[in-house]
Structure formats: C-alpha cells, structure tokens
Amino acid sequence: MSERPTPDLDIVETRVYRGANIWSYDKAIHLVVDLGSLEDYPTNTIPGFTDNLLQMLPGLREHSCSRGKRGGFVERLNEGTWLGHVAEHTALALQQVVGHDIRRGKTRQVRGSKGLYNVIFGYADEQVGLAAARLAVRLVNHLVQADPELDWDEELESFILRAERTAFGPSTQAILDEAVSRDIPWIRLNQHSLVQLGQGVHAKRIRATMTSNTSAIAVDIASDKDLTTRLLGAAGLPVPKQDTVRTEDQAVRAAERIGYPVVVKPLDGNHGRGVCLDLQDADDVREAFPIAKEQSRRGVVVVESLIVGKDYRCLIIDGRVAAIAERVPASVTGDGTSTVEQLVDTANADPRRGVGHEKVLTRIKVDDAAVDLVRDQGYAMSDVPPDGQVVKLALTGNMSTGGISIDRTFEAHPENVEIAEEAARMVGLDIAGIDFICPDITEPVRETGGAICEINAAPGFRMHTHPTIGEPQFIAKPVVDMLFPPGATSRIPIVAVTGTNGKTTTSRMISHIFKGMGRKVGMTSTDGVVIDERLLIRSDASGPRSARMVLQNPRVDFAVFEVARGGILREGLGYERNDVAVVLNVQPDHLGLRGIDTVEQLADVKAVLVEAVPRDGHAVLNADDPLVREMRRRCSGQVVWFSMEEPGSETRDMIDAHCRRGGKALVLNPSERGEMIVVKHGPREMQLAWTHLLPATFGGRARMNVQNALGAAAAAFAAGAPLHDIRQGLRTFSTSYYLSPGRLNEVEVNGVNVIVDYCHNAPGMRMLGDFVDRVGETLASSHDLARPSRIGVIATAGDRRDQDMRELGEIAAQHFDVVIVREDVQLRGRERGDVAGLVTEGVRAAMDAGARCKQVEEVHEEIEAVRHAMARANRGDLVVICVDKHAAVMTELESWSSQAQAGAGVTSEAPAGDPDYVAAPTEA
Numbered sequence: 001m002s003e004r005p006t007p008d009l010d011i012v013e014t015r016v017y018r019g020a021n022i023w024s025y026d027k028a029i030h031l032v033v034d035l036g037s038l039e040d041y042p043t044n045t046i047p048g049f050t051d052n053l054l055q056m057l058p059g060l061r062e063h064s065c066s067r068g069k070r071g072g073f074v075e076r077l078n079e080g081t082w083l084g085h086v087a088e089h090t091a092l093a094l095q096q097v098v099g100h101d102i103r104r105g106k107t108r109q110v111r112g113s114k115g116l117y118n119v120i121f122g123y124a125d126e127q128v129g130l131a132a133a134r135l136a137v138r139l140v141n142h143l144v145q146a147d148p149e150l151d152w153d154e155e156l157e158s159f160i161l162r163a164e165r166t167a168f169g170p171s172t173q174a175i176l177d178e179a180v181s182r183d184i185p186w187i188r189l190n191q192h193s194l195v196q197l198g199q200g201v202h203a204k205r206i207r208a209t210m211t212s213n214t215s216a217i218a219v220d221i222a223s224d225k226d227l228t229t230r231l232l233g234a235a236g237l238p239v240p241k242q243d244t245v246r247t248e249d250q251a252v253r254a255a256e257r258i259g260y261p262v263v264v265k266p267l268d269g270n271h272g273r274g275v276c277l278d279l280q281d282a283d284d285v286r287e288a289f290p291i292a293k294e295q296s297r298r299g300v301v302v303v304e305s306l307i308v309g310k311d312y313r314c315l316i317i318d319g320r321v322a323a324i325a326e327r328v329p330a331s332v333t334g335d336g337t338s339t340v341e342q343l344v345d346t347a348n349a350d351p352r353r354g355v356g357h358e359k360v361l362t363r364i365k366v367d368d369a370a371v372d373l374v375r376d377q378g379y380a381m382s383d384v385p386p387d388g389q390v391v392k393l394a395l396t397g398n399m400s401t402g403g404i405s406i407d408r409t410f411e412a413h414p415e416n417v418e419i420a421e422e423a424a425r426m427v428g429l430d431i432a433g434i435d436f437i438c439p440d441i442t443e444p445v446r447e448t449g450g451a452i453c454e455i456n457a458a459p460g461f462r463m464h465t466h467p468t469i470g471e472p473q474f475i476a477k478p479v480v481d482m483l484f485p486p487g488a489t490s491r492i493p494i495v496a497v498t499g500t501n502g503k504t505t506t507s508r509m510i511s512h513i514f515k516g517m518g519r520k521v522g523m524t525s526t527d528g529v530v531i532d533e534r535l536l537i538r539s540d541a542s543g544p545r546s547a548r549m550v551l552q553n554p555r556v557d558f559a560v561f562e563v564a565r566g567g568i569l570r571e572g573l574g575y576e577r578n579d580v581a582v583v584l585n586v587q588p589d590h591l592g593l594r595g596i597d598t599v600e601q602l603a604d605v606k607a608v609l610v611e612a613v614p615r616d617g618h619a620v621l622n623a624d625d626p627l628v629r630e631m632r633r634r635c636s637g638q639v640v641w642f643s644m645e646e647p648g649s650e651t652r653d654m655i656d657a658h659c660r661r662g663g664k665a666l667v668l669n670p671s672e673r674g675e676m677i678v679v680k681h682g683p684r685e686m687q688l689a690w691t692h693l694l695p696a697t698f699g700g701r702a703r704m705n706v707q708n709a710l711g712a713a714a715a716a717f718a719a720g721a722p723l724h725d726i727r728q729g730l731r732t733f734s735t736s737y738y739l740s741p742g743r744l745n746e747v748e749v750n751g752v753n754v755i756v757d758y759c760h761n762a763p764g765m766r767m768l769g770d771f772v773d774r775v776g777e778t779l780a781s782s783h784d785l786a787r788p789s790r791i792g793v794i795a796t797a798g799d800r801r802d803q804d805m806r807e808l809g810e811i812a813a814q815h816f817d818v819v820i821v822r823e824d825v826q827l828r829g830r831e832r833g834d835v836a837g838l839v840t841e842g843v844r845a846a847m848d849a850g851a852r853c854k855q856v857e858e859v860h861e862e863i864e865a866v867r868h869a870m871a872r873a874n875r876g877d878l879v880v881i882c883v884d885k886h887a888a889v890m891t892e893l894e895s896w897s898s899q900a901q902a903g904a905g906v907t908s909e910a911p912a913g914d915p916d917y918v919a920a921p922t923e924a
Contacts, residue, residue, distance in 0.1 A: 619632070675700060705744065
C-alpha cells in the first residue's frame with residue numbers, strides 16, 4: 001500500500017426516491033458505487049486526504065456521523081473509513097453549502113459484493129442532490145490522486161450556480177418552511193417556483209409569492225405603472241407626476257412638462273431593471289430612454305417626477321402590513337487607502353454575500369452601469385476615495401443587485417401604514433410590495449413630501465426575512481394563514497393497499513364503499529387512474545407517479561392507492577405518509593429482481609407502507625400471514641387485524657388479547673347459517689355481513705375475495721366509515737366487468753361458464769384453483785354431467801424465476817382437466833416461447849405425478865388461446881381465462897356469444913370490436 005491508489009470510485013447505479021422507501025422515511029438519493037481498488041484504501045492510508053478534504057469543505061467538521069457529536073466524522077476519517085462513506089458525507093456537505101440543511105445519510109456494503117456500496121443521503125432539491133453526488137465522487141477521486149484538471153473553486157461556484165437555477169428562491173422557501181412546520185404537504189409542479197400546498201380538494205398553489213388567491217386583473221394593473229399611478233391618484237393617495245411615452249422626443253417633452261429632475265423607467269419592468277434616476281436635462285433623458293425601453297416588454301416607457309428620499313418597501317399580506325424594509329443601494333465606503341475596486345472585493349468577501357439568492361446578501365456586481373455610475377461620482381474603479389466617502393455602485397436598492405436592507409417594520413408612522421394598505425386594496429393584490437420614497441418613514445408622507453412610486457405583484461421576501469440590519473420578520477406565517485386559516489384541512493385521507501395478491505380488488509372495494517358515502521375518490525391500480533368514477537389513465541398505475549397525479553387533482557377528497565413492489569423499489573412512495581396501510585399477504589413472487597431474492601426481503605419492501613403510517617393512523621394487517629403479522633412492530637399508529645381463522649385458533653387468541661386492550665379487528669364467526677364478518681373494537685362485537693350474501697364472494701366460494709372483503713372493511717372502518725356504509729358497499733360490490741374488470745368476471749357464453757381473472761403467479765393460482773374446485777362441485781351438482789370439464793388458459797410474466805413458472809404450471813395441473821398455456825405481449829426479457837415452455841414443463845411434471853390434468857397445449861397468442869379454449873368447451877363446462885389484455889378477451893367472448901344467438905350470452909359491458917376498451921368502475 002505504499003503506492004498511491006488509483007482513483008477508481010465510480011457510480012454504478014442511481015435511484016431517486018421521492019417518498020418513503022426501504023432505506024429512509026423521507027425522500028433520498030440512492031447510489032450504488034464501486035470502489036474498485038480503493039476498497040483496500042481506507043482514508044487513513046491515503047496521505048493528506050483528510051486535511052485536503054476538510055480544507056475544501058470545512059463544513060464537514062460539523063458532521064457528527066455515528067458518533068453523535070460535532071467532529072464525529074473527522075474522527076472516522078482519521079481512524080480510517082471507506083470512500084463510499086466519504087462520498088455520502090461530501091454530497092451532504094455540498095448541499096449544505098447552498099443552504100440545504102440535509103443531514104440524513106447512510107452507507108452500507110452491498111451484500112456479498114466486495115467493493116460495492118449502497119450510498120443513501122437525503123435531498124431538498126432533486127437536481128441539486130444529483131449534482132452533489134456527481135461532484136462528490138469527482139472530489140474524492142481528485143483527492144485520492146491529485147487531478148490537475150480539477151479547479152475546485154471553479155467547480156464549487158459552478159455547482160452553486162446550478163443549485164441557484166434549480167433551487168427555490170428565498171421567498172418560496174420561506175413559505176414552504178412555514179408550511180412544513182404546520183404539517184402541510186407540498187408538491188413541486190415544475191422546475192421553477194410553481195408549488196402545490198395541500199392535497200386534492202384542499203390544494204392551493206403558489207408561484208414565488210403569487211398564490212391561488214392572487215387576482216390576474218390585479219397583477220395586470222400592478223404591471224402597468226401608468227394605470228397603477230392613475231388608480232392610486234384617483235383614491236387620493238400620494239403618487240408622483242408621470243406620463244407614458246414611446247419615443248425619445250415624447251420622453252423629453254414629458255420631462256419638461258413634469259419638471260426636472262425626473263425618473264425614466266420601463267412601464268412593465270421589475271427588479272429595478274432599466275430604471276434611471278435623477279435625470280437633470282434633456283440629454284440625460286435621451287440617454288436613459290433606450291435603457292428603459294429595452295427592459296419594457298411593451299416598448300412603453302414611464303417618465304415621472306423624482307421623489308427625493310429613502311427607498312422603503314412595505315409588504316402587504318391579506319390587506320395588512322406584514323413588514324417594512326429600508327433598501328440601501330449597493331455602495332462602498334472609502335477608507336483612504338483602498339481603491340474602489342478593492343473596496344468592492346472586500347465587501348464581496350463578506351461571508352453573508354453569495355451568488356444569486358444562495359445567501360442573505362448578493363455579491364456586488366461591477367458591470368458597465370456600475371462603472372459609469374462611479375464615473376458620474378467623479379471616480380474611476382482604480383481611484384482611492386477619501387475616508388468615509390460613500391461611492392454608489394447601483395441606483396436602486398434591490399437586493400438582487402447587491403443592496404442591503406434595514407428592517408423598519410415597527411418604526412413606520414400609522415398614517416403611512418394606512419396608505420400602504422389602501423394602495424394594495426386599490427390594486428386588488430393579496431400580496432403586494434408597495435415602494436415608498438420619502439425622507440423618513442416615521443413621519444407622515446403627506447407632510448414630508450413622499451410618494452408611492454410602484455406597486456409590485458410577487459414581491460421578494462428576502463429583504464424582510466434576512467435583513468442586513470434589524471430583526472427578521474416571519475412573513476411566511478400570514479401567507480400560510482391566508483391560504484390555510486387556523487383549523488383548515490390541508491390533507492385528504494390516503495388508504496394504501498399492498499400485498500402479493502388481491503391488491504386491485506381490495507382497492508376497488510374500498511373505493512366503492514367511500515363512493516357510496518358521496519366522497520370524490522381518486523384511485524390508482526394496475527388498470528389505471530380513476531378520478532370520481534372516470535378512468536383518466538389506462539395503464540399500470542400502481543406506482544408513485546400515479547399517486548401524485550391523484551393528490552394533484554382538485555376534485556379528489558379521498559385517495560385509495562394500490563402500491564406495488566416495483567414502484568417502492570424504483571422511486572419509493574409517491575407521498576410522505578398514508579393514514580391507513582393495508583397489507584394483504586406476502587407470497588414468493590417477483591423474486592430475483594432489484595436485489596430482492598427472498599420472501600423476507602419482499603416483506604421488508606411492502607412494510608414501507610406500514611412504516612409510513614403516522615401516530616394517529618392505522619395499519620390493517622392480515623393476522624393469518626406470519627410475515628405480515630411481524631409488520632406490527634414497524635407501525636407507529638394502531639394495528640387493525642383481520643383474520644379468516646376460526647375461534648379457538650392461536651391467531652384468534654392473539655386477536656382477542658389485542659381487542660381486550662382496546663384494539664380493533666375484523667374476523668369471521670362461523671354458524672349454521674354461514675360465516676359472519678364481525679367487527680371487534682375493544683370489548684364490543686358488531687355484526688357486519690354474511691359472507692355468502694356478498695356478491696364478490698360467489699356465495700362464499702371465492703375465499704380470496706372473502707379475505708379481500710375483510711381487508712377492505714377493516715380499512716374503511718379504520719378510515720372512519722360507519723358500519724352501515726361499509727355493509728352497503730360490500731353488498732353492492734360485485735365482480736362484474738363493469739365494477740371489477742379482469743378480476744373474477746363471470747360470464748356465460750353459449751352455455752359455457754367462463755371466468756376471466758388476472759391470476760399470474762403461483763400463490764394466486766393456488767387460491768384460484770380452490771375457487772375452481774368449489775365452483776366445479778356446484779356445476780357438477782347442477783348438470784346431468786357427473787364431471788364437467790375444466791379448461792384453464794394460463795400464463796405468467798417473463799420476469800419471474802424459472803422455478804416460479806414451473807410451479808404455476810404444477811398448481812394449475814391440480815385443478816384443470818385441460819391446460820392451455822399462452823404468453824403475454826410483453827415478454828420482459830424472454831424469448832418468444834420460453835415462458836410458455838417453462839410453464840408447460842411444470843404442468844407435465846404434475847401430470848406425471850398423477851395430477852387432474854390430462855392434456856396441456858401451448859397457444860402463445862392470447863386471443864388465439866381464448867378461441868382454442870372456447871372451441872374445446874361444451875355446454876356446462878368451466879373455462880377459466882387468466883388474462884393479460886382483459887378488454888380484448890371480453891370483446892372476443894362477446895363475439896362468440898353473438899355468433900350463436902343475437903342479443904344473448906355475454907353479460908359484460910365491453911363494446912364489441914373495441915379491443916382497447918376499459919370500463920371505468922362505477923357504483924352499481
């Protein structure tokens with residue numbers, strides 16, 4: 001190890017989690033990094049590494065790391081830690097440089113892989129976090145083996161500028177910080193400052209300091225300085241004399257009419273751009289005119305009388321003055337020895353000054369306008385002004401040009417406060433910046449000779465939240481008070497459903513219950529996004545993006561999300577927490593994907609929903625599944641059990657003990673009449689419904705839907721639904737194609753009983769097979785045939801393991817006389833015929849062992865497989881079709897019925913000839 005190591009640190013994979021995930025309760029960035037040869041070089045073996053790193057990022061000295069104290073990370077560096085861990089802390093430190101106070105992170109070695117590490121750290125802005133990750137890796141490699149091409153100062157400034165482009169400005173951030181402190185959720189809607197506060201029907205939007213309440217007409221008025229002045233003048237408010245012009249000659253005539261000195265500025269400018277002050281004659285006006293016109297979008301320039309005095313900004317929020325700041329233009333004060341240029345450098349060295357809005361002050365920029373202004377004062381940039389001489393570098397007091405602010409909130413004369421509030425009312429702005437020019441804000445402007453020069457929509461907050469001199473004003477509070485008055489609700493209830501099988505049906509049941517209560521339900525599932533009974537998106541919508549789509553919809557007042565394993569692993573949850581989490585079961589499916597190789601690891605993924613339950617929320621857990629039962633330890637809220645076990649079993653004893661402690665549960669109580677769903681809450685027991693009277697259970701034969709009904713009822717009960725509404729919802733929910741497309745849809749085609757279902761894995765086939773056996777017995781007793789044939793059309797997805805595909809075939813062979821194996825359209829990495837071949841192997845193996853099945857065939861295309869099955873079926877037979885494209889299959893079945901007899905047969909609502917049709921679920 002005497003030789004200097006090679007800079008091998010490399011990012012192998014990057015994931016961005018936008019909600020709770022398997023690594024963190026909050027959003028995070030996940031890097032898989034490869035250390036290569038650096039696996040053999042901890043930090044204490046690399047000469048100068050720690051000292052150089054701390055010199056470049058001194059903020060690392062504050063990191064506590066696992067030691068829990070300041071300097072803990074430095075101790076780890078000196079003792080020797082691996083460079084993946086260093087990259088984590090470096091990415092955090094870089095975000096802290098740009099003002100993002102993020103401290104969450106962890107680094108763990110990838111199981112069984114030398115040199116590979118999972119690096120996880122939090123972020124405030126996604127793009128900034130990703131840029132920090134890339135720069136952190138570059139810096140570590142540079143320090144391992146000095147890279148002459150890395151100019152750290154330039155790299156750091158470039159990173160800061162990038163963060164400035166994508167990060168929220170100080171005004172938006174102040175509002176968001178206040179919202180977060182009140183537990184109001186927010187969603188960024190674009191890469192700029194458009195943000196949604198709240199969810200669904202409670203949502204409000206802000207863009208910087210414009211809000212959902214801001215009048216478009218008021219913004220237009222404020223943008224038209226001439227109209228603003230005339231309105232204020234008509235209300236008797238003090239305003240300067242002014243006129244609007246389009247040419248230099250018109251500007252000169254207006255200035256002469258108004259009287260020198262004058263101000264020339266763009267009609268619709270902002271941030272002080274194009275404003276030229278203290279113009280003494282016609283030549284000054286002619287010189288200033290093109291500068292102002294260039295900044296005017298309409299090409300119109302305002303000429304107005306110069307009001308002499310100090311520049312004050314009065315911030316009005318919801319009709320009341322929230323803050324007042326005196327704005328002082330960028331300037332330097334001579335010390336008798338330094339040049340103007342040196343004085344500017346000294347001022348910019350102030351640690352409070354930074355690039356753009358990254359710090360409380362902006363660096364003074366020396367541009368041509370600044371040089372000209374210095375020259376007008378009798379100095380060159382290389383001159384040394386006398387001690388105490390103030391040299392202005394800008395005419396306006398905007399913070400963005402390097403100016404400073406002095407808080408004057410509690411010094412303003414009451415009459416001036418009243419004038420400012422009246423001005424905002426006249427324009428109609430909910431948030432307004434009133435620019436006063438007057439000798440002293442503590443004296444009435446009507447007496448001292450001041451005026452309102454401008455009214456600004458979307459005024460900046462930085463001068464008030466971070467004044468250079470004086471106390472900061474917490475002005476975000478009245479903004480959030482205006483949008484969400486005390487006691488107002490900002491969140492909608494969220495019920496999230498996960499499990500290996502039954503997610504979609506359970507989600508539909510829950511949605512149906514709350515639709516019956518009059519709620520506007522937004523639901524996501526593998527079939528799409530449904531908003532208030534309308535299918536908006538037709539696709540697999542069980543991921544986080546679909547969830548965010550629902551939360552952004554202004555009609556939704558209740559959300560039901562089907563949450564799949566893939567979305568959690570890819571992006572985390574699409575929200576920060578769910579009021580009710582439902583976990584139905586955990587079975588061996590999707591194993592071998594994204595590092596999930598065991599059913600226990602799969603349970604950890606699904607447990608993310610339980611971890612996202614707040615203290616006042618509920619986790620609805622299947623007590624019959626050992627892996628689900630263990631999730632109770634991860635729940636911060638209350639646990640609601642549901643179980644199909646009979647009284648006297650170990651599971652029921654556990655549930656009874658839970659209820660004696662005041663807990664909640666839903667169970668089945670058998671009797672001579674059938675099974676009764678019973679709600680248990682503490683010592684009380686309340687009868688809900690007979691399972692055989694629920695249409696979705698097929699008289700109690702569909703045991704999977706009995707379980708789903710228990711989970712749905714438990715979720716609705718936890719979410720506050722009254723028992724009679726839960727009962728009515730379950731009694732009116734059926735597995736018709738209209739209400740539950742692709743999930744146990746029963747149709748009769750020319751005397752053949754057909755079941756259409758989405759079953760696609762071995763655990764699901766086991767439950768479907770049990771249903772087939774029960775239905776088969778009923779059919780046998782109702783027909784002359786002693787044993788009607790059972791024909792199954794089955795398939796699975798190509799991303800399953802080979803053994804999972806064979807197991808699916810083995811189970812199907814136990815329940816069907818004839819098995820027809822098809823394939824999905826999307827092969828998911830397999831070659832055509834591979835999946836069907838593996839499933840067929842499983843069927844044949846079961847046949848050799850004496851299974852029920854007597855014949856297996858492969859028909860790869862789905863519709864052809866359906867036609868083949870229907871052609872083989874006789875009256876009284878049972879055909880079960882495990883579908884990929886259920887709409888196309890239902891259309892095909894309807895065509896079979898239509899061919900036999902016009903107007904008879906299929907009971908589905910799928911229109912013939914429309915293979916893409918998907919019915920939107922609605923109330924029966």
